[in-house]
Amino acid sequence: MQQRSLGSAPKVITSALGLGCMGMSDFYGSRDDVESIATIHRALDLGITFLDTADVYGPITNVVLVGKAIKGTRAGVVLATKFGNVRAPDGKFIGQNGRPEYVKAACDASLQRLGVDHIDLYYQHRVDRAVPIEDTVGAMADLVQAGKVRFLGLSEASAQTVRRAHAVHPITALQTEYSLWSRDVEDEILPAVRELGIGFVAYSPLGRGFLTGRITKPADIPEGDWRKNQPRFQGENFQQNLDLVRRVEELARERRCTPAQLALAWLLAKGQDIVPIPGTKRRTYVEENIGALNVQLTSADVARIEGVATKGVAAGGRYAEGGMRTVNG
Numbered sequence: 195m196q197q198r199s200l201g202s203a204p205k206v207i208t209s210a211l212g213l214g215c216m217g218m219s220d221f222y223g224s225r226d227d228v229e230s231i232a233t234i235h236r237a238l239d240l241g242i243t244f245l246d247t248a249d250v251y252g253p254i255t256n257v258v259l260v261g262k263a264i265k266g267t268r269a270g271v272v273l274a275t276k277f278g279n280v281r282a283p284d285g286k287f288i289g290q291n292g293r294p295e296y297v298k299a300a301c302d303a304s305l306q307r308l309g310v311d312h313i314d315l316y317y318q319h320r321v322d323r324a325v326p327i328e329d330t331v332g333a334m335a336d337l338v339q340a341g342k343v344r345f346l347g348l349s350e351a352s353a354q355t356v357r358r359a360h361a362v363h364p365i366t367a368l369q370t371e372y373s374l375w376s377r378d379v380e381d382e383i384l385p386a387v388r389e390l391g392i393g394f395v396a397y398s399p400l401g402r403g404f405l406t407g408r409i410t411k412p413a414d415i416p417e418g419d420w421r422k423n424q425p426r427f428q429g430e431n432f433q434q435n436l437d438l439v440r441r442v443e444e445l446a447r448e449r450r451c452t453p454a455q456l457a458l459a460w461l462l463a464k465g466q467d468i469v470p471i472p473g474t475k476r477r478t479y480v481e482e483n484i485g486a487l488n489v490q491l492t493s494a495d496v497a498r499i500e501g502v503a504t505k506g507v508a509a510g511g512r513y514a515e516g517g518m519r520t521v522n523g
Contacts, residue, residue, distance in 0.1 A: 195241025196487055198469050200393025201366030206315060206345050208272045210462060211484060212244030213237045214397060214473030219256035221420040222403075222475070227259060229475060234263040236477040238270065240484050246369075246397070246471045248276035248319055249304050253285060261308035268310060274395075275304050276319035276349060278330075279520075290520065292322030294333035301337050317347035317369055321523030327351075327359050335363035347395070350521040353386035365392050371521075372396035372468075374405055374457050374499070375426070375438065375508035383522075388467065399461050399470035400454050401426075401508075404435060407443050407453040425510030434509035441502045451489045454479075458486035460499050 196210035216222075218230035234245065247260045257275060264271050277300035280288040291300075301316065316337065318330055337343040345366035348359055359365050368387050372379050373396065387394055400406055402421055409415065412422075412432055421427045426435055439453065446456040454472070461470045472483050491499075511518055 195243075198393075198466055200315075200395065200467070200469060201345065201364070202391030204345060204364060204366060205393070206272060206366055208244035208469055209242045210469065210487060211242055211458070212246055212272075212274075212395070212469055212471035213242050213480065214471040215245060215247045215256055215260055216251045217473045218475040219252045219259055221251075223416040223419045226475065229477070230259060231263045233475055233477050233480055234260065237480045238264075238267060240480065242480070242484065243270060244272045244274065244469065244471065246274045246395075246473075248279070248317075249300060249307075250276070250279040250281055250319060253281040253283070254307060257304055257307045261310065265309060272314045273308070273310065274315035274317065274347070275308070275313055276317040277301065277304070278317075278319040278322060290320045290322040290324075292318060292325040292327070292330035294329055294336075297330060297333035298337065301342055305342060312341060313343050315345045315347050315367060316343040317349045317367075318351075319349050320520045321348070321351050321355055323523055327355050328362050331359045331362040331365075338363070349397075350523060352522045353382045355523060356383070356386055356390065356392065360390050360392065365390070367393040367395050367469075369395040369397055369471075371398045371512055372461065372470075373399045373401050374442065374460060374503035375401045375435065376512055377503070377505045380505065388465075394465075394468045396461055396468055396470040397473075399472050400457055401435075405439060405442060405453055405457045407439055407446075410436065423514060425514060426508055426512070428510065431508075431510035438503065438507055442499075445499060445502065449489060449495075451485065452482060454482060455486040455489050456499070458483060459489035459491050460496060460503075462486065463491045463496050 198210045199205045247256050347367040349369040443453050446453045
């Protein structure tokens with residue numbers, strides 16, 4: 195397995211691809227904990243060491259699942275989790291919480307649920323605009339001092355917020371959506387983290403499954419799946435985005451790989467400081483995704499792909515209106 199570094203001082207070494215675990219417990223239809231745990235084990239067997247979860251997934255159930263899956267293999271895992279998005283027990287979203295006392299309580303709860311004594315990479319999941327980022331990161335830094343957390347991260351934070359946070363305590367990684375149909379980070383955010391020596395973790399690198407080519411009609415998305423309510427999966431947007439996928443599929447056929455592998459290979463080619471974390475709850479897709487590491491793209495290949503998947507090409511917003519208010523905070 196190829197490895198990459200996130201951050202500079204301090205830095206964490208991870209596998210070049212990670213595994214997003216969210217969909218195993220929430221948002222993407224039915225759950226199968228047995229298959230999900232088998233998927234995590236298969237990923238570890240293949241050399242994927244970087245696992246991503248959050249206390250909001252489930253809520254709570256995903257961190258419990260991941261903790262169960264890594265029991266006995268903790269030393270070989272770079273474990274990333276998040277705090278700051280708050281949901282009620284019934285799943286209703288309450289909002290963001292970045293208050294120092296909440297940061298520390300959330301960490302203690304996640305350590306207990308995961309069954310571990312430390313978290314490798316601890317992210318603020320979304321910026322709490324009511325709390326100065328300096329206060330939130332100050333509390334996160336206390337967790338590092340206490341030995342509960344090794345490295346700090348932010349998610350969906352603006353370039354300005356990242357700079358302010360990094361001045362309080364070194365930020366090792368920024369996690370933000372980045373894919374062939376979500377390239378807006380290239381304008382300000384990616385240049386800023388590179389200037390600061392911060393690694394970049396790309397979530398939803400396969401466009402929430404759309405870029406795999408396996409979604410060809412709205413009915414392919416099961417009932418109860420969160421994507422049914424997202425702009426890019428609705429109405430005319432769906433067909434326009436499907437047209438993009440068809441062009442990506444043509445390029446993938448030329449490279450003799452799957453569309454998913456091409457999309458991941460493109461991200462991997464965008465810089466050694468980028469680690470995509472495609473999510474899945476099935477072993478077969480982990481095996482497919484890891485094949486992206488064998489797809490070597492030249493600069494000409496990258497330019498051709500970007501000629502098809504231009505900035506702003508996707509029809510519809512990344513999230514519905516409420517979700518968009520929480521990004522780039």
